[in-house]
Amino acid sequence: MDLSYxxxxxxxxxxxxxxxxxxxxxxxAEKVRLGRGLTKxxxxxxxxxxxxxxxxxxNWPKEFGGAEWNAVQRHIYEEEAARxxxxxxxxxxxxxxxxxxxKFGSKEQNDxxxxxxxxxxxxxxxxxxxxxxxxxxxxxxxxxxREGDHYIVNGQKTWTTLGQHANMIFCLVxxxxxxxxxxxxSFLLIDMDTPGVxxxxxxxxxxxxxxxxxxxxxxxxxxxxxxxxENKGWTYAKYLLTHERANxxxxxxxxxxxxTVKRVAKAVNDNGKPLMQNPxxxxxxxxxxxxxxxxxxxxxxxxxxxxxxxxxxxxASMLKIKGSEVRQELNDLTRRxxxxxxxxxxxxxxxxxxxxxxxPFDVGxxxxxxxxxxxxxxxGGSNEIQKNIIAKVTLGGRA
Amino acid sequence: MNFNLTEERQMLSDTLRRFLADKYDTDRRNKILxxxxxxxxxxxxxxxxxxxxxALFSEGDGGFGGGGFDIAVVFEELGRAGVVExxxxxxxxxxxxxxATGSSAQKELIESVIGGETQLAFAHxxxxxxxxxxxxxxxxxxxxxxxxLTGRKAVVMNAEAADHFxxxxxxxxxxxxxxxxxxxxxxxxxxxxLISGGRAAEVTLxxxxxPETARMTEAGKALPVIEAVMAxxxxxxxxxxxxxxxxxxxxxxxYLGTRQQFGRPLATFQALQHRMAEMLTEMxxxxxxxxxxxxxxxxxxxxxxxxxxAAKGLFGRIxxxxxxxxxxxxxxxxxxxxxxxxxxxKRIIMADHRFGDEDWHLERFLAxxxx
Ligand SMILES: Cc1cc2nc3c(=O)[nH]c(=O)nc-3n(C[C@H](O)[C@H](O)[C@H](O)COP(=O)(O)OP(=O)(O)OC[C@H]3O[C@@H](n4cnc5c(N)ncnc54)[C@H](O)[C@@H]3O)c2cc1C
Numbered sequence: 001m002d003l004s005y006x007x008x009x010x011x012x013x014x015x016x017x018x019x020x021x022x023x024x025x026x027x028x029a030e031k032v033r034l035g036r037g038l039t040k041x042x043x044x045x046x047x048x049x050x051x052x053x054x055x056x057x058x059n060w061p062k063e064f065g066g067a068e069w070n071a072v073q074r075h076i077y078e079e080e081a082a083r084x085x086x087x088x089x090x091x092x093x094x095x096x097x098x099x100x101x102x103k104f105g106s107k108e109q110n111d112x113x114x115x116x117x118x119x120x121x122x123x124x125x126x127x128x129x130x131x132x133x134x135x136x137x138x139x140x141x142x143x144x145x146r147e148g149d150h151y152i153v154n155g156q157k158t159w160t161t162l163g164q165h166a167n168m169i170f171c172l173v174x175x176x177x178x179x180x181x182x183x184x185x186s187f188l189l190i191d192m193d194t195p196g197v198x199x200x201x202x203x204x205x206x207x208x209x210x211x212x213x214x215x216x217x218x219x220x221x222x223x224x225x226x227x228x229x230e231n232k233g234w235t236y237a238k239y240l241l242t243h244e245r246a247n248x249x250x251x252x253x254x255x256x257x258x259x260t261v262k263r264v265a266k267a268v269n270d271n272g273k274p275l276m277q278n279p280x281x282x283x284x285x286x287x288x289x290x291x292x293x294x295x296x297x298x299x300x301x302x303x304x305x306x307x308x309x310x311x312x313x314x315x316a317s318m319l320k321i322k323g324s325e326v327r328q329e330l331n332d333l334t335r336r337x338x339x340x341x342x343x344x345x346x347x348x349x350x351x352x353x354x355x356x357x358x359x360p361f362d363v364g365x366x367x368x369x370x371x372x373x374x375x376x377x378x379x380g381g382s383n384e385i386q387k388n389i390i391a392k393v394t395l396g397g398r399a
Numbered sequence: 400m401n402f403n404l405t406e407e408r409q410m411l412s413d414t415l416r417r418f419l420a421d422k423y424d425t426d427r428r429n430k431i432l433x434x435x436x437x438x439x440x441x442x443x444x445x446x447x448x449x450x451x452x453x454a455l456f457s458e459g460d461g462g463f464g465g466g467g468f469d470i471a472v473v474f475e476e477l478g479r480a481g482v483v484e485x486x487x488x489x490x491x492x493x494x495x496x497x498x499a500t501g502s503s504a505q506k507e508l509i510e511s512v513i514g515g516e517t518q519l520a521f522a523h524x525x526x527x528x529x530x531x532x533x534x535x536x537x538x539x540x541x542x543x544x545x546x547x548l549t550g551r552k553a554v555v556m557n558a559e560a561a562d563h564f565x566x567x568x569x570x571x572x573x574x575x576x577x578x579x580x581x582x583x584x585x586x587x588x589x590x591x592x593l594i595s596g597g598r599a600a601e602v603t604l605x606x607x608x609x610p611e612t613a614r615m616t617e618a619g620k621a622l623p624v625i626e627a628v629m630a631x632x633x634x635x636x637x638x639x640x641x642x643x644x645x646x647x648x649x650x651x652x653x654y655l656g657t658r659q660q661f662g663r664p665l666a667t668f669q670a671l672q673h674r675m676a677e678m679l680t681e682m683x684x685x686x687x688x689x690x691x692x693x694x695x696x697x698x699x700x701x702x703x704x705x706x707x708x709a710a711k712g713l714f715g716r717i718x719x720x721x722x723x724x725x726x727x728x729x730x731x732x733x734x735x736x737x738x739x740x741x742x743x744x745k746r747i748i749m750a751d752h753r754f755g756d757e758d759w760h761l762e763r764f765l766a767x768x769x770x
Contacts, residue, residue: 129731132659134660134730134731135660135661135730136660136661136662139660139661139662158731159731202735203735203736203737204734204735204736205733205734205735205736205738205741205742205744205745206594207736268529269527269528269529269531269534270529270530270531270758270759270762271531271759271762271763272531272534275529278758278759278762279762280757280758280761280762281758284758332719335752336751336756336758339529339530339752339756340524340529340530340553340554340752340753341526341553341554342594342749342752343554343593343594343595343599343749343752343753344554344591344592344593344594344599345591345592345593345594346594347594356589356591357591358526358553358554358589358591358601360526367594367749368594371594371745371748374723374726374727374733374734375731375734377727378727378730378731378734379731382727382730383727384668384670384671387670388670
């Protein structure tokens with residue numbers, strides 16, 4: 001057991017810091033810090049900056065052109081990037097699809113798709129959920145029928161994050177309607193420019209457009225776009241979900257949020273004193289900081305175990321639960337701290353509408369972020385579903 | 400002891416509920432939320448015609464109510480329907496201050512407020528004050544019988560629609576109140592929408608000149624009346640929040656009963672059942688705390704404020720619980736702008752940002768209990 005950074009770790013941290021100070025444009029960091037909506041160009045810029053440095057595919061094995069960082073390196077990057085207000089890496093191609101292709105895809109698929117993920121030529125989105133299939137994902141209905149060398153896809157996906165920017169979607173589709181639910185599902189890559197694909201926006205409660213409905217009407221998909229075997233998609237989907245969960249602890253974000261709350265709580269008046277001296281507020285803040293200190297180590301322990309070949313297991317579920325709770329609590333504290341100034345609607349939808357929104361504590365859209373981040377205990381397998389998984393494995397019985 | 404509403408109050412409650420069920424559905428509300436004005440003139444007149452505004456003033460002031468339970472009954476219904484029209488700001492807060500402390504000339508405004516023709520706003524909070532009632536840096540300067548107000552007021556609800564403002568300012572070592580027509584020179588308004596509906600503004604007072612007749616209280620003596628009217632407004636807002644909680648729980652209950660996952664209704668999962676039970680239990684606590692507060696509005700200052708802080712502190716905690724849990728138990732659907740629950744949950748949670756939040760009232764409750 002050694003909790004300190006080695007010489008190499010420290011050298012790596014310096015490298016990350018100098019990369020960030022060189023490549024992260026102040027305007028972009030400011031947008032991230034204030035929770036303003038990033039444009040597609042903003043996100044593409046950041047991906048390409050990381051890619052030029054060889055740091056975009058942090059968790060891919062070297063053989064696929066990845067950085068293959070160890071646990072400490074990933075932790076260092078996450079912490080430094082969050083501290084510097086760097087945009088998050090859009091996960092769909094890089095840390096969701098890619099691991100599936102690398103484990104289950106053909107050589108041709110890897111050779112073709114992986115470089116396009118790195119170069120930004122393809123923007124991927126995740127087509128799992130449907131209106132009737134959320135937590136019960138295996139009940140999905142979108143169907144793909146084989147006709148010659150194509151599948152014909154019909155159905156609807158929903159909650160598709162950043163689908164408005166994407167040109168590719170990886171989907172779970174039903175290929176065998178007669179099989180048991182989990183056994184008739186396949187994993188299909190669909191070009192969103194194909195006739196019959198339609199994307200419709202969903203506006204979230206904080207006024208943002210980040211999710212969409214995606215409709216498929218007689219969409220022709222070449223059979224080469226099937227990943228792995230037909231009707232084995234559920235296995236791949238579950239594999240992907242463990243990766244989705246592993247990235248969800250959000251320690252970097254929480255660390256950055258903690259320092260924002262502290263800054264604001266020192267500046268804000270409460271009963272004639274700084275809010276930080278309100279014992280009730282201070283106790284809330286201290287409690288979440290204690291959790292975050294432990295979570296950070298929990299997160300590293302998990303990444304280290306995964307790096308050493310241990311598959312992320314129940315701990316991934318636990319990390320997802322704790323990570324979302326800590327982050328949501330910090331979002332709550334920021335909104336709480338700014339008092340009446342939490343009420344103005346600082347949504348991106350209103351940007352440029354020459355109605356400046358007052359922001360005396362320089363926190364940006366803190367309330368919007370609080371409401372928006374209610375999602376993190378809902379998506380990627382809700383916290384209830386994570387608990388069911390943990391309970392089922394440990395106690396047996398039905399989940 | 401009697402926990403039943405009087406017949407008149409029950410009637411008012413029923414009529415208002417029917418009116419809103421008929422006129423204030425999700426589509427209508429979403430249109431109002433998207434509108435530039437932020438509220439509907441038609442709904443406003445409708446509420447006035449029903450006597451909703453009159454019910455918030457005493458007979459002496461031209462109304463037919465004005466008691467704590469009149470306020471509670473009206474606002475519970477407004478909250479139940481997620482109404483964003485500025486009844487609280489016009490009638491309870493600014494209107495309440497005029498009724499409590501205005502000169503007889505100033506009180507003439509009340510008739511048109513009750514009739515729905517006049518809108519008001521109370522410009523009190525400032526960028527530095529957060530929830531503290533006595534933190535007023537706007538100053539009132541009197542020279543040769545003319546008063547000049549200078550300062551900035553923060554997040555003033557209903558400022559753009561208001562025909563008149565009640566403005567607080569520092570003077571004579573205390574706080575004074577003034578009635579200021581919205582079109583007075585030197586008063587400027589920078590408006591914006593609010594995340595839970597309605598609009599507010601930053602109001603700048605740049606040497607706003609007023610005659611002596613604009614004064615509402617003796618110089619520097621307004622704090623007690625501000626506190627008393629704020630107590631009424633807090634009761635109104637808690638009642639509104641309680642109504643909204645009822646709606647949140649009702650929508651969640653219905654949704655859990657119909658939404659199927661894993662081949663059965665969500666309502667059959669015990670993990671969710673217990674949480675529904677908890678929400679219902681906490682809501683009973685909230686209702687009881689509200690009754691305590693409304694029933695002590697006429698009590699001595701300390702007794703009254705202790706009940707206000709006890710209740711508002713509890714509402715902060717319970718509001719967050721019900722707002723967050725009702726979203727969580729719905730899943731993704733509750734995250735969408737146009738779904739009714741999203742609006743209702745935002746109203747419930749954002750209620751903690753007016754008249755003091757949970758921690759602020761906890762601190763205040765301790766101080767009042769020690770006194
Ligand atoms: C902002 C956002 C972005 C998203 N992005 C994507 C995306 O890019 N791609 C994608 O495919 N999906 C995405 N999702 C969808 C997300 O994965 C689903 O919302 C999630 O799986 C939950 O499904 P649901 O919303 O249908 O809720 P439901 O499954 O209907 O669940 C409702 C509630 O019931 C609970 N519940 C359900 N079953 C049980 C049970 N057995 N025991 C106890 N409680 C239970 C849930 O935990 C939840 O609290 C996104 C969702 C959101 C909100």
